[in-house]
Structures are given as C-alpha cells and as structure tokens.
Amino acid sequence: MRKKTVNVGLIGFGTVGSGVVKLFDNNSDVLERKAGIPVRLKSICDIKFKNKKNAKLDKHNPTTNAADILNDPDIDIVVELIGGYKPALDFILTAMENKKHVVSANKALIAKYWEEIWTQAKKNNVEFEAEASVGGGIPVLIGLRHGLAANKIQKIMAIVNGTTNYILTKMTLEKMDFATALKQAQDKGFAEKVDPSLDIDGFDAMHKIVILSSMAFGRRVKESEVYVDGISKVDSIDIEYAHDEFGYIMKLLAIAEKGRDGLNIRVHPALVPQTHPLASVNYEFNAIEITGDASGDIVFIGRGAGEMPTASAVLSDIIDIAKDIASGTYGQIYEQPVGNNKIQIKKIDDIRCKYYLRFNVVDKAGVLGEIACVLGKHNISIKSVIQKSRAIHKEVPVVIMTYEAREADLMHALEKIDSMDDVIKHMTVYYRVIE
Secondary structure, eight states: OOOSSEEEEEEOOSHHHHHHHHHHHHOHHHHHHHHTSOEEEEEEEOSSOTTHHHHTOGGGOEESOTHHHHTOTTOOEEEEOSOSSTTHHHHHHHHHHTTOEEEEOOHHHHHHSHHHHHHHHHHHTOOEEOGGGSSTTOOHHHIIIIITTTSOEEEEEEEOOHHHHHHHHHHHHSOOOHHHHHHHHHHTTSSOSSOOHHHHTTHHHHHHHHHHHHHHHSSOOOGGGSEEOOSTTOOHHHHHHIIIIIOEEEEEEEEEEEETTEEEEEEEEEEEETTSTTTTOOTTEEEEEEEETTTEEEEEEEEOSSHHHHHHHHHHHHHHHHHHHHHTOOOOOSOOOOSOTTSOBOOGGGOEEEEEEEEEEESSTTHHHHHHHHHHHTTOOEEEEEEOOOOBTTEEEEEEEEOSEEHHHHHHHHHHHTTSTTBGGGOOEEEEEOO
C-alpha cells in the first residue's frame, strides 16, 4: 500500500533548519505539486529552540530528543542539519537502519564517512541526498548526476567557500589587507568569530571538492589525498601586482582534474585571468565550472551559503525522495564509487602550471640574473619580469611570471634561490596561475 503523505523529521534548528521550516510553512502547495504527494514536516528536534515564537514550531511537534524522530515509524525522511561528526553520523546510520531516507547538508561528515553512509543506505534500500553540502542553493550535484550523466568529466574548478571569496574580493576591489577583510567578514556573519580556520585554511573547500570528485570521477577520494593551502598568508601587495601588472585575479580554487596518469585534486589560492568566468564571481557567491567531454565547460553560479539558499537545496532533496516514495521506486540515488579506486591520485609535485613569483632582494646589479640562472637550470622559463623602483632600506620587490613548469622543479629552484644572500627573508612568495 502506497503512502498518502510523506512525513519528514528535522534534526537541527539552526540557520538552515530555520529556513527549512519557513519553506515548509510558506511553500507547502509547491512541495505537494512538485512531489506529487503531500509532504509534511511532522517533527523538529533541537537542544535549544531559539526563535521558537517566530518559527511557529508548535504545529511541528518540537522535541529535544532525536530518538523521537529516529524511532517514529510514521517518519519517512530524516533531515540532519546539526553538522559535525558526532552524533550526526550516528543519527544518519540509525535512521537508515530504521528504513528512513536521509537528507544532509553536512559536507565534512560526508567527505570523511562516504563509505559508511553509502553502505548503510544500500543495505537498507534507502536514499541519501546531500545537494546542500556543496554550493548552498546551487544545483551542482544533481547537475553532475543527471544533466551531465552522459559525460566523462575532465575537470572541476570551483570557488566553493563564500568566506574566502568575500575576503579576497575585499582585498582586490578595496585594497584591504587580510586582517581587515577577515574582520569585516566576521562582522557580517560570513566568517566564524572565534575560529575561522576551517574556511580560511581551505578545509571547507576541501570537503566539497572531495564530494564533487568522488561523484564526478567514480573514485572514492579521501581527505588525505587532497593538497590544501588556505589564504591566511595572502598579501594584498601580490593581489595588486597580479591585477595591475599582469591582469589576474586571486581566488581560492578547489580543482579536480583527470589526466591520462591519474587525478590531481587540490585546494589553494590561484591567479586566474580577468577574462575567466570565475574571475568576476565576487563576495559570498560560489561558482563551479565543470568540463565534460561532450558538454564542454558548464558554470554553476549562486549563493553558496545562507539560510534560504541552503534550505532550498534541502527541500529539493526532500521532493526528489518524496517523488520516489509516491511512485514506489525509491532506492539509492547516489552511486557509490566502486571499481575505479585504482585510479592514481597525483601529488602536488606532479602538476604543471604557470607561476607568479615575488622575491624581495638587495637592490644591486646582478641579482636578477642570478635568480634567472637558477630558474633556468631547473627548466623554468621566465615570461615577464617587473622590478619596482620603490626601495625600502635597499630592498626591492622583483616579480616574475613564468611559463608552464613542473611544481617539483619550481620547489627545488626556490630552495636554491631562498638560500642566496641577496634574497631578503629567504622566503619567496609564489602562486599558481590557472589559465
């Protein structure tokens, strides 16, 4: 006997959870029309019910005990929005064991416990959806699963962290230093006030590229296989030089690229041409560029976080599952990457790209020639050079743009250059350049 109503239980009433409740309350007619069956938010669980009066929670049976939802035989879909690893993982696995479908926005959890979640879903013949885990309201996962399903995905290049994109935009357009831009991001709620390291050190973006890569390439990607570098050391002077002298914009990019010899997956600040589609994606917006062998380049752009955009993605997952429940065709939607785990994940040393280099050197003749000689001995060709005239205590910045080179060769060259007596502080600044 098929269900007459799909019942949903929500665990976690934070920012996104509040948005989910609003959409249930305001768009119930849309949900039913799209799902083909009435969809009801039966119960909400949270330890503290902030904004209880404004959210009109009473009709949704609020509780502080997750077991009330996990063990309720009438609930068909459990939405996990508490974040973190524990007890979120336990809630998801228990819900599946109790034959409930699950929706989550928990990118860190999914990136780390991919196999456990998908194994449990398959074992219990339930669906697991996580559109909101990458890009907020941007429908990129469904785009990969359906719209680009016929493609062999060749490359993903993405801005998937709104905090860092906001900071870099402020540093670029308003010439702020990093500390000032971070403070403004914190004041506006884009960055955590106490510890923003998950965002600015690149780990949030890493979680998202792990999910995207695992889906796109059919290879289970582990967090430890991804090179990660954040933006905390980015100096506004390099943003200025790159923009004004060479025509590039600084972005924190999450990149996954498939070559004949394996996958390269990494997160790091990079310079992109001002004409590149990602260069004009500013402030808290996200963008994901996916290259398929048949589709070519497809770019998804939108708000990557926030109450309503992320809630929109959660509700789209609920509707998809409700459709399958209504038709009796439910099962696991996301395909567990199997059979391709022999695909090699390449080290960062193996990549080839152009580089931006900045040296602070003693202002005297011959220093640039010595640097060029070392680069040449390591198979690195110079494309262009600028040497600023403003000397500070006989110290001048020299900025070099290279042609494409192998990262390992560059690292060996910089080790030699940084040991030179005429190189100040012995720490060359370098950024990868993505065309």
